[in-house]
Amino acid sequence: MAEEFHRIRRLPPYVFAEVNTAKAKARAAAEDIVDLGMGNPDSPTPPHIVAKLIEAVQDPRTHRYSMSKGIPGLRKALAGYYARRFGVKLDPETEVVATLGSKEGLANLAQAITSPGDTILVPNPSYPIHQFGFIIAGATARSIPYTPDDAMLEAITRAVKHSVPKPTALIVNFPSNPTALLASREFYKELVRIARQHELFILSDLAYAELYFDEANPPPSVLEIPGAMDCTVEFTSLSKTYNMPGWRMGFAAGNPRLISALARVKSYLDYGAFTPIQVAAAAALNGPQDCVAEMRALYRERRDVLVKGLQQAGWDVPPCEGSMFLWAPIPERFRDLGSVGFSKLLLEKAKVAVAPGVGFGEHGDGHVRIALVENSQRIRQALRGIRTFLQGDNVGPIGAAPVEEQIKA
Known part of the structure; x- marks a missing residue:
């Protein structure tokens, strides 16, 4: 025992x-x-978002159970964000799910799509949930290079050829936590081509989408690439964009089959975030972006x-x-x-x-x-x-x- x-x-x-x-x-x-x-x-958190939370919480109807997949207005707001920011059209009913932060979404999607013994491909180093969400679900993680370049793409192709069983999914995270690297559209085009060729799911963590410093080159979404919707789910979060880490508000968007699987698992586990938080999150996405x-x-x-x-x-x-x-x-x-x-x-x-x-x-x-x-x-x-x-003497001579x-x- x-x-x-x-x-x-x-x-x-x-x-x-x-x-x-x-x-x-x-x-x-x-x-x-x-x-x-x-x-x-x-x-x-910006004052207009906090004000919307206060307004919503004063309505007793918002104190009841919410919706596991997210209230309609919030899912529409996320679809609107993707249309403005990435030029990606999403169906709020079938291609968007609100999550309790991107971390929860990744972990529950792993539960939804993983069978014991599956192999998934994870950059090393990467944020721990990328690997351990799948390990908890019973999969084996195979490390690949963390750089968004030919080294990663070649490693994915080798892994497909030599892994038993063949990998079912791969994780990408750009801008990256912890390495801070960004990926290009050209990289994503080749990534999507390889994933479709080898029937791999792409799970993209885009939590830092709005935290970039070259205003002329904002980070792209994998979903911008033609064909990506066939195999990709992308996770985003309001935590860093709007200074809302404790609010635990995130999203999954992309392939309808994967989104449906995630929504089904979530329906057994939670009733979604507190409705006033979802209302305020919609206000964050729809409101001023200064x-x-x-x-x-x-x-x-x-x-x-x-x-x-x-x-x-x-x-x-x-x-x-x-x-x-x-x-x-x-x-x-x-x-x-x-x-x-x-x-x-x-x-x-x-x-x-x-x-x-x-x-x-x-x-x-x-x-x-x-x-x-x-x-x-x-x-x-x-x-x-x-x-x-x-520079002090207290650290001793080099080596x-x-x-x-x-x-x-």
Whole structure:
């Protein structure tokens, strides 16, 4: 009876727990920690969205059970967004489902379409639910390169040829969490061609669609590609676009067969988000979009301050072109510590928390993810700590043993 349950045995220990424990211990000791670890937006939800929530919640009719697949007005609003933003026409009745954030939608679609022993293709590193949603459902995950280029496309073709059983689905996520990479339409065209040729489902996580910094080249949707609707479901979220992470409002859109499967599973599991939240979410999509442009400008400013400061401190971190993260290679002299060891050392010496890259897959262990979730003043405070840490004598000579001894202390 003491043996772990089967599905739990397939889930490794939460790799962020070690850093989170150290962070909690530091805060308990009254240390001021600048937390750039979790991708949790710090700005408030725009006032007109909050006002719509308050208005809706005062109507007692909204206090009853809602609709699992989302109220009609919300599904129409999402279809309207896709038409404006991507030029994609969606049927709100058959090609859109509202979800409790994109994470829930991915996990429940995995339950809907996965048989025990199925193989799915997942970039490594990638956001944990991309892999573990399917592992919980009984599938086996096969890693593919995380870069939106020929390396990923060739790996998909090899996996189809050599995997037993043949893969049933593949995950893409651009702009990417954690790597911040963006994909082009040309990449998506080839991806859709391969998926249709080999009868693969494409599951696209587009949660960061509106978080980009080249205004002339907003990230595309896979659904823009002719033929994509035959094999693709795309997940979006209001969490980052409108600073609504705690509201848990997302969407799945695309292939009617897959959307129907997701809606059927959800109908057994939930009654949908609280109706006032859905009403307010529709107001977010249909209302003024100045707040989205302001959100992008804020993250661009933070990115520029952080990248410049890190480079001045001697840490060469490339600027991100999308998402709210920097994917930072660990400085060479600390590389042997791995991402967990380096994150703990950064917390101890610089009083800055970051996410260890190994939490997103073993191929992320040479990096840490830095979230742009503190204001510029706090970012500058973090930079002072990092500069002192990297340029001070307390870290020992490059490549010397004292660095490892510090992390064990």
